[in-house]
Amino acid sequence: MSEEQIKSLENQFEARIARDEKIEPKDWMPEKYRQTHIRQMSQHAHSEIIGMLPEGNWITRAPSLRRKVALLAKVQDEGGHGLYLYSAAETLGISRDEMFEQLHTGKAKYSSIFNYPALTWADMGAIGWLVDGAAIINQVALCGTSYGPYARAMVRICKEESFHQRQGYEIMLKLSQGTQEQRDMAQDALNRFWWPALMMFGPKDEDSPHTAQSMKWKLKRKTNDDLRQQFIDQTVPQAELIGLTVPDPDLKWNEERQSYDFGEIDWDEFWQVVKGHGPCNKERMAARVNAWEGGAWVRDAAMAYAEKQQERKTKQVS
Amino acid sequence: MKAGIPLNETMKNNLYKYILGIADNSLILGQRMGELCGHGPSLETDIACTNLSLDLFGQVRSYYQYAAKIAGDDRTEDDIAMLRKERDYLNVLLVEQPNRDFAYVIGRQFLFDVYHHLFLMELQKSKDLTLAAIANKSIKEVSYHLRFSTDWVKRLGDGTEESHTRMQEAIDQLWTYTDELFHQTEADKEMVSEGIGVDVTKLKEEYYNKVAEVLAEATLQVPDLKYFQKGGKQGIHTEHLGYLLAELQYMQRAYPNMEW
Amino acid sequence: MSTKNWPLWEVFVRSKNGLEHRHFGSLHAADAEMALENARDVYTRRNEGVSIWVVESKHITASNPEHNGELFEPAQDKVYRHPTFYNLPDEIKHM
Numbered sequence A: 001m002s003e004e005q006i007k008s009l010e011n012q013f014e015a016r017i018a019r020d021e022k023i024e025p026k027d028w029m030p031e032k033y034r035q036t037h038i039r040q041m042s043q044h045a046h047s048e049i050i051g052m053l054p055e056g057n058w059i060t061r062a063p064s065l066r067r068k069v070a071l072l073a074k075v076q077d078e079g080g081h082g083l084y085l086y087s088a089a090e091t092l093g094i095s096r097d098e099m100f101e102q103l104h105t106g107k108a109k110y111s112s113i114f115n116y117p118a119l120t121w122a123d124m125g126a127i128g129w130l131v132d133g134a135a136i137i138n139q140v141a142l143c144g145t146s147y148g149p150y151a152r153a154m155v156r157i158c159k160e161e162s163f164h165q166r167q168g169y170e171i172m173l174k175l176s177q178g179t180q181e182q183r184d185m186a187q188d189a190l191n192r193f194w195w196p197a198l199m200m201f202g203p204k205d206e207d208s209p210h211t212a213q214s215m216k217w218k219l220k221r222k223t224n225d226d227l228r229q230q231f232i233d234q235t236v237p238q239a240e241l242i243g244l245t246v247p248d249p250d251l252k253w254n255e256e257r258q259s260y261d262f263g264e265i266d267w268d269e270f271w272q273v274v275k276g277h278g279p280c281n282k283e284r285m286a287a288r289v290n291a292w293e294g295g296a297w298v299r300d301a302a303m304a305y306a307e308k309q310q311e312r313k314t315k316q317v318s
Numbered sequence B: 001m002k003a004g005i006p007l008n009e010t011m012k013n014n015l016y017k018y019i020l021g022i023a024d025n026s027l028i029l030g031q032r033m034g035e036l037c038g039h040g041p042s043l044e045t046d047i048a049c050t051n052l053s054l055d056l057f058g059q060v061r062s063y064y065q066y067a068a069k070i071a072g073d074d075r076t077e078d079d080i081a082m083l084r085k086e087r088d089y090l091n092v093l094l095v096e097q098p099n100r101d102f103a104y105v106i107g108r109q110f111l112f113d114v115y116h117h118l119f120l121m122e123l124q125k126s127k128d129l130t131l132a133a134i135a136n137k138s139i140k141e142v143s144y145h146l147r148f149s150t151d152w153v154k155r156l157g158d159g160t161e162e163s164h165t166r167m168q169e170a171i172d173q174l175w176t177y178t179d180e181l182f183h184q185t186e187a188d189k190e191m192v193s194e195g196i197g198v199d200v201t202k203l204k205e206e207y208y209n210k211v212a213e214v215l216a217e218a219t220l221q222v223p224d225l226k227y228f229q230k231g232g233k234q235g236i237h238t239e240h241l242g243y244l245l246a247e248l249q250y251m252q253r254a255y256p257n258m259e260w
Numbered sequence C: 001m002s003t004k005n006w007p008l009w010e011v012f013v014r015s016k017n018g019l020e021h022r023h024f025g026s027l028h029a030a031d032a033e034m035a036l037e038n039a040r041d042v043y044t045r046r047n048e049g050v051s052i053w054v055v056e057s058k059h060i061t062a063s064n065p066e067h068n069g070e071l072f073e074p075a076q077d078k079v080y081r082h083p084t085f086y087n088l089p090d091e092i093k094h095m
Helices: A003-018 A031-056 A065-090 A096-104 A121-142 A148-176 A180-199 A211-216 A224-241 A267-277 A281-294 A296-317 B009-035 B043-071 B077-082 B102-123 B129-157 B161-175 B186-193 B200-217 B240-254 C032-043 C065-075
Strands: A252-254 A259-261 C008-014 C021-028 C051-056
Touching: A031 A065, A031 A096, A031 A121, A031 A211, A031 A281, A065 A096, A065 A121, A065 A148, A065 B043, A065 B077, A065 C021, A096 A281, A121 A148, A121 A180, A121 A224, A148 A180, A148 C021, A180 A224, A180 A267, A224 A259, A267 A281, A281 A296, A296 B129, A296 B161, B009 B043, B009 B102, B009 B186, B009 B240, B043 B077, B043 B129, B043 C021, B043 C032, B077 B240, B102 B129, B102 B161, B102 B200, B129 B161, B129 B200, B129 C032, C008 C032, C021 C032, C032 C051
Parallel strands: none
Antiparallel strands: A252 A259, C008 C021, C008 C051
């Protein structure tokens, strides 16, 4: 294809997106669009399956049977959501195995929040309430993204995730109505997860080089800072309602903006964790690699069996 | 029990113990399967195993809620699940065996599912309408479990050389815990004579036939074993159970008398 | 490391009788049986289905969007295939 032809295709493509048309797998798309989508969708999928680990830790220790089944179902959903997203990414011509490979070799990133440890039961509350809360804000914005399979996966995920945040908030609510020890546990979890949750929206707009392109492709519908502000504004009253204190001395309602002002995020910590030096990066990766490599013989066996069955069928017919 | 028929103390105790004997199997196996969540050999398999765990915990809650009602004091399903001592758990030894590898997970599940399915088929006919109803609901879930584990026994048994070896080893190691499934406690016998309980001794032949059938299809050998382990039904467990309970009970023990 | 990866399958679910099977998504499985079981576990966890079809993705033949012009545009101006093309007297309310 000549450069001119490509330019023309690109123009048509941009026009389709501007008209809010969806892009489907076999449609022509600029290579950069494909690569950006593979990167973001696989990161998103990785975040879901790495996200299973901190909460998965507490399945065996959940304090009641009711909490146990809710947590199991939630962690299972995250596996399902990872699966939907990997499948959507596969429509762009990358296999799940390749994406795992990128994750396991550290080439692909995932949400840094999951590199923080889940230390107490209250962390199950904080993760559901804050981390899922932040994720939902991001994800709702993505339901209208331009790539069809991604948008459809997001719609499904948003629908299923609606119980996740409630599940977490209910845990916090119950703790806040409990003994002093339980209230302390809840406050401690909020203290540890508040700032990492704010970091989930990514760097400030001025430090986010991909934002402009992603907005144009509707891969992002709102900027990092807008989404972060939205999260803060909706979460602070929820904390107050259950008697918890948001650990930010600079947090203050701004009457003029009709929004909360808040303190400076520790961006050094953010980049440290992103670069692989968070408290649990190594453990999380080791757990995934173990599951994948330890499961290789199982996957091989299933393939071998399927092939034998196929041969047997063919023989019977002939 | 039909509503309104008063139970005498002995009957009550026996029924209570009988329910625990059934439910503890699901509790302990559910807990073992729950450990796997996030660590399965493929995402799809992970999700499937979690479903088994969720089914089992669902059954556990129905049984314990009923047991709590029979006990008639203020104990809850969670008290029963998490606040007993090691010797008071009545599950069979099979279900508490650890997840050594996926072949053990599948082997344990399969050897239990075949039994569980036969057992629930009979329990549906119980004179105790609550138990019959729980069995009736559970059997659909367990039919699926059996299908799932049977398929996987075949895949691993008749898959690669490595998977065959691993699956055979798992069956060989777990076989020693199968005979106990057909033992009866005193409470079991009482319940059988009341028309409430299932006479498990009558399930034994069909059990071993079915298991043998699947193993043959999976190109696996039926272990030639004459010595079997027992004790779970009397609360005498393998060393593995203590660790499992330590995790299961941790929150209730560390923070007693709180609501979650 | 695995020698061969589980192939990709497309999953179609009928959410209740009376409705058609709809494409729900895809998943990996070694064989058709496993694909069905996985589909049940992955896509009908919330009671979304009464029937499932699975088909290995490689067996699907898809039209090429580059041919959309010749495939689909000719149908756009065949307005006589639609009831609104035909004029009726106002007195006739339903036809």
